[in-house]
Amino acid sequence: MGDRRSAPATGIALSERAPQELPTDIDRREAPATPAPPAAVEPAAVGPVEPASVGPGERATAPAPRPSALARRARRLASRAVTKSGAILLLLAAWEVLPRVGVFDRVFVPPLSEDLVVWYGLLLDGPLPEHLRASLIRSLSGFGLAVALAIPLGLLIGWYRPVADALTPLLEVFRNTSPVALLPVFTLILGIGETSKITFVLYACSWPVLLNTVSGVKTVEPLLIRSARSMGLGPLRLFQKVILPAAVPAVFTGVRLAGAYSILVLLFAEMVGAKAGLGYLILDTQSSFRIPEMYAGIITISALGLLFNLLLLRIERRFSTWRTT
Amino acid sequence: MTTTAVTTKIGIRDVRKIFQVRDAGEPFVALDGVDLDVREGEFLALVGPSGCGKSTLLDLVAGLTAPTAGEIVIDGTPVTGPGLDRGIVFQQYALFPWRTAQANVEFGLEAKAVPRRERRERARHYLDLVGLTGFEERYPHELSGGMRQRVAIARSLAFDPDVLLMDEPFAALDAQTRESLQEELLRIWDKTGKTVIFITHGIDEAVYLGQRVAVMTSRPGTIKEVVEVTFDSRAGDLRADPAFGEYRHHVWTLLRDEVAAAQVQERKAATSRG
Ligand SMILES: Nc1ncnc2c1ncn2[C@@H]1O[C@H](COP(=O)(O)OP(=O)(O)O)[C@@H](O)[C@H]1O
Ligand SMILES: [Mg+2]
Numbered sequence: 001m002g003d004r005r006s007a008p009a010t011g012i013a014l015s016e017r018a019p020q021e022l023p024t025d026i027d028r029r030e031a032p033a034t035p036a037p038p039a040a041v042e043p044a045a046v047g048p049v050e051p052a053s054v055g056p057g058e059r060a061t062a063p064a065p066r067p068s069a070l071a072r073r074a075r076r077l078a079s080r081a082v083t084k085s086g087a088i089l090l091l092l093a094a095w096e097v098l099p100r101v102g103v104f105d106r107v108f109v110p111p112l113s114e115d116l117v118v119w120y121g122l123l124l125d126g127p128l129p130e131h132l133r134a135s136l137i138r139s140l141s142g143f144g145l146a147v148a149l150a151i152p153l154g155l156l157i158g159w160y161r162p163v164a165d166a167l168t169p170l171l172e173v174f175r176n177t178s179p180v181a182l183l184p185v186f187t188l189i190l191g192i193g194e195t196s197k198i199t200f201v202l203y204a205c206s207w208p209v210l211l212n213t214v215s216g217v218k219t220v221e222p223l224l225i226r227s228a229r230s231m232g233l234g235p236l237r238l239f240q241k242v243i244l245p246a247a248v249p250a251v252f253t254g255v256r257l258a259g260a261y262s263i264l265v266l267l268f269a270e271m272v273g274a275k276a277g278l279g280y281l282i283l284d285t286q287s288s289f290r291i292p293e294m295y296a297g298i299i300t301i302s303a304l305g306l307l308f309n310l311l312l313l314r315i316e317r318r319f320s321t322w323r324t325t
Numbered sequence: 326m327t328t329t330a331v332t333t334k335i336g337i338r339d340v341r342k343i344f345q346v347r348d349a350g351e352p353f354v355a356l357d358g359v360d361l362d363v364r365e366g367e368f369l370a371l372v373g374p375s376g377c378g379k380s381t382l383l384d385l386v387a388g389l390t391a392p393t394a395g396e397i398v399i400d401g402t403p404v405t406g407p408g409l410d411r412g413i414v415f416q417q418y419a420l421f422p423w424r425t426a427q428a429n430v431e432f433g434l435e436a437k438a439v440p441r442r443e444r445r446e447r448a449r450h451y452l453d454l455v456g457l458t459g460f461e462e463r464y465p466h467e468l469s470g471g472m473r474q475r476v477a478i479a480r481s482l483a484f485d486p487d488v489l490l491m492d493e494p495f496a497a498l499d500a501q502t503r504e505s506l507q508e509e510l511l512r513i514w515d516k517t518g519k520t521v522i523f524i525t526h527g528i529d530e531a532v533y534l535g536q537r538v539a540v541m542t543s544r545p546g547t548i549k550e551v552v553e554v555t556f557d558s559r560a561g562d563l564r565a566d567p568a569f570g571e572y573r574h575h576v577w578t579l580l581r582d583e584v585a586a587a588q589v590q591e592r593k594a595a596t597s598r599g
Contacts, residue, residue, distance in 0.1 A: 227419035230387050230407045231433045231484070241435070245423045322423040322464045 110292050119296035127281070132300060134276035135266060138194065142201025143262035147255055150206040154213025154254075158247070159239060164214070175211065179204035180268050192273035197266070204265040208257035216250025217243055249323050252316040259312045263305045278304075334520045335363040335386060335488065340395035342381055355381045357545035359395070368514055368521045370531035372580060373541025374587035379524045382546070383490050386522065387413050399488065409437055412481030416493040418473040420465040426452060426476045427461040433484035451479040454513060471502035478510070482517065489514075489521045496526065507534060528580065532572045533563060540579045543587035550579055 095112040098104050122128040157164050157171075183200060190196030220243055228242045270279025282297040342356040355378040363369050373379050384390045385397055388407040397404045399411070412433070420429050430448035439447065452461055455475040465473050474494055481489060495503040511534065514521055525531050531538045538552045554572050556563065563569055 223415060223417055223419045224421060226389060227413065227415065228432075230389060230411070230413045231436045232407050232409050233436055237436070241432075242421070245421070248423070320423075322466065 108291060110295065115292050115295040115299065118292035119299055122293060122296050128296065128300065131276055131278050131281045131297070132304075134274075135263075135270065135278045135304075138197050138201060138269070138277065139262040139266050142198045142266070143205050143258055145198070145202045146205035146258055146262075147209055149202075150209035150254075150258075151213055151251060154210045154251070155217055155244075155247070157210075158214040158217025159243065171210075175207060179207075179265055183268055183272065186269075187272060197269040197274070200269045201262050201266050204261050205258035208261060209251070209254040212250045212254025212257070213247065216247030216254075219250070220246040249316070249320040252312075252319055256309065256312040256316055259308050260305060263301065263308060267301065332365045333362045334365040334367070334399065335361075335522070336398040336401075337361040337363075337382070337386070338396050338398070340382070340385060340392045340397060342378065342385065342390070343393040354545040356385075356392075356547070358547050361539060361548050361551070363520060363522060366518050366520055368511075368523065368534060368536045370535030370538045371522060371524045371541065372526060372528065372531045372538060372576065373546060374543050374580065374584040375526065376587060376591070377541045377544050377583070378546030379541060380492055383413070383492050383522065383524060386488075387411055387490055409433060409484045410486050411488045411490055412484065412486040414474070414477050414481050414489065414491040414494045416496050418465070418470075418477045420473055420476055420480075422465050425462050425464055426457060426468065426479075429465070429476055430480045430483050433480060437484050439484075447483050448479075451483045452476070454482065455479045455509065469502075470498050471506060474498065474506060475509075478513070482513070482519075487520060489519045491521065491523045493524050493526065495530070503530075510534070528573055528576050529564065532569060532576060538572075538576055540576060541583070543583045544590060549583065552576060552579075 092112055095109070097111075099106045099109045099111045119128070157167055179200065182203070186196045186200045186203070190199055224242055224246065225238065228238050233241065266277070267279035267282070270277035271283045274280040278297050278301050282294055282301070285291070285294040285297060337359055340356055340359040341354070344353040344355055346353045359378075359382060371379055371382070381390075385392050386399075386404065388404045388411070421432065424432065427445070427448050430451055431444045434444040434447060449458075449461065452458060455478055457472060457475050457479065460468065460472065463472075465476070468476065478494070495506055498506065507530065523531075523534055525534075532554055535554055538554060540549045540552065541547065542549045552572065552575060556566060556568055
């Protein structure tokens with residue numbers, strides 16, 4: 001009833017964590033029944049990432065509406081769709097019109113339609129599928145490995161106080177260092193091949209997953225822990241039956257951020273000594289002045305990022321239907 | 326209840342609880358010399374000023390924390406930790422938001438390793454007992470506050486504890502919901518014969534529910550007086566009974582000085598900190 005709260009900015013920095021005494025005397029000041037979802041934790045930005053908590057917001061459990069209500073809802077949905085896509089449509093229109101009326105130089109910014117024609121050509125019988133494949137393999141391997149490594153590590157850090165204490169300062173340092181700044185180090189050590197690129201993506205993607213998992217474990221509602229302990233649950237079962245499920249939404253937020261990062265940071269890697277990939281395509285076409293092809297690369301990247309994020313959002317929603325905020 | 330065969334279910338013997346507060350010079354004494362016997366099958370209401378240590382005492386009985394001195398015995402055996410012989414109901418429901426009502430009620434049964442089929446049946450039975458048939462598949466956020474508290478009560482009853490510990494369970498509910506839940510709780514208590522410790526800050530609630538009302542002093546909390554509450558008849562509007570008013574006034578008088586003392590303490594603490 002009265003305990004739906006907007007998400008407070010809790011548990012962002014590891015160093016600001018509230019003292020936590022899980023095994024004994026758990027501090028139990030009156031707290032809300034539903035755990036407030038921890039705000040997404042982002043490591044040092046590598047680029048523009050959408051606001052983190054586009055959580056499953058508007059799920060209502062409304063009864064089946066009557067016809068008039070249905071019409072009203074359809075109208076509301078339509079107006080929402082216009083509001084939401086309005087800005088994008090405006091951008092696309094500007095992209096088409098402004099070069100044509102001479103506000104932008106057509107050579108540098110060709111109208112959208114021309115770019116799309118070139119993009120379509122590259123896709124059908126051009127190098128685009130190959131570049132796309134190269135990028136996808138790197139992104140997905142790095143992303144997959146990051147998720148597989150960072151979730152268990154995050155759970156460990158979040159759950160075991162000594163591990164957290166030992167690792168927190170180190171994590172703080174790396175968290176606040178942009179992965180892109182470390183790209184030269186990766187290339188120095190691992191060369192310019194696939195290993196260094198995948199490792200780089202792995203590294204960058206690990207942070208959002210790790211930090212969100214840690215904060216997910218740490219911000220589990222103490223009252224729930226108390227309640228479970230009162231029913232005689234030992235540490236192991238407590239972890240399995242309370243901590244883990246409670247942390248799932250936060251973990252998924254991290255995974256979704258990592259998905260965005262996997263594409264964002266890969267571009268950097270592909271702009272340094274690569275012979276394939278979308279980043280390479282963009283840089284190569286720009287330097288050889290094949291401008292519409294460059295935009296074709298940019299459009300592909302953008303679409304890829306959107307699709308990936310959408311997919312992860314879907315998965316996230318499935319796994320946290322119970323989350324209300 | 327006859328007075329001839331009164332057995333003690335919960336014995337609280339000279340219990341003291343001190344919290345070590347960081348960067349504070351003197352230790353923080355929350356409870357000091359608490360002595361209280363709770364009878365088998367009794368409904369005991371516990372009232373006291375805010376911050377006097379009611380929840381702390383409940384935690385000790387639940388076995389979530391250990392007393393600094395003194396001991397708590399249940400059926401003559403000292404409490405050493407939490408157990409399924411005691412169920413707690415918290416003010417803030419403490420339901421697992423990722424579990425449906427049904428799955429929440431099953432939680433304690435899983436801990437008790439009850440087979441799946443029996444779990445399902447028992448959960449349904451207890452959800453029915455608290456009037457929630459048809460809401461089994463709802464998530465907590467799809468339920469009203471009153472319904473959530475019903476689920477929490479069902480969850481605590483489902484693993485069949487002897488003792489029910491309730492920490493201001495109805496405080497967050499509106500007046501109507503609270504009254505109907507009070508009545509239902511009495512009905513369930515009557516039916517199941519559990520021993521109940523019910524913390525409240527409502528004097529009316531304490532007198533209405535409790536067979537006895539234990540009044541605590543301000544911090545460090547201790548039992549000031551235990552008031553026996555008996556009515557000739559509970560039929561009709563009990564709250565309009567003159568006897569109800571007398572008990573109410575008596576408990577109010579006991580509490581008044583303690584609440585004042587607690588407020589002075591609070592103000593002192595605030596100024597010394599600030
Ligand atoms: N874990 C704890 N650490 C330190 N102080 C605590 C702890 N738990 C409770 N207290 C303090 O003990 C006192 C009694 O608390 P509590 O039992 O919650 O009071 P009540 O439930 O009667 O309002 C309060 O002043 C509270 O701040
Ligand atoms: Mg309390």
